[in-house]
Amino acid sequence: MKTGGEINEKYPGGVEGQKGLLEKEGHKVVQKGKKHVVANYEKSLAKM
Numbered sequence: 221m222k223t224g225g226e227i228n229e230k231y232p233g234g235v236e237g238q239k240g241l242l243e244k245e246g247h248k249v250v251q252k253g254k255k256h257v258v259a260n261y262e263k264s265l266a267k268m
Contacts, residue, residue, distance in 0.1 A: 225258040 222228050227249065231238045235256050239249045248259040258264075 227256040227258070 227235050227238050227242075229235050233241075239256055242249055242258060247264065249256050250259050251257075
């Protein structure tokens with residue numbers, strides 16, 4: 221995933237592959253224009 225929750229299109233499996241894995245983990249992926257973004261990704265970030 222890129223900064224801002226954007227899905228990296230160069231990830232193995234492409235956007236659809238990464239989107240599927242994220243959705244299986246319970247994340248919601250939304251499309252913003254041509255880009256796909258993980259909704260509320262901030263809540264899933266590791267806290268240090």
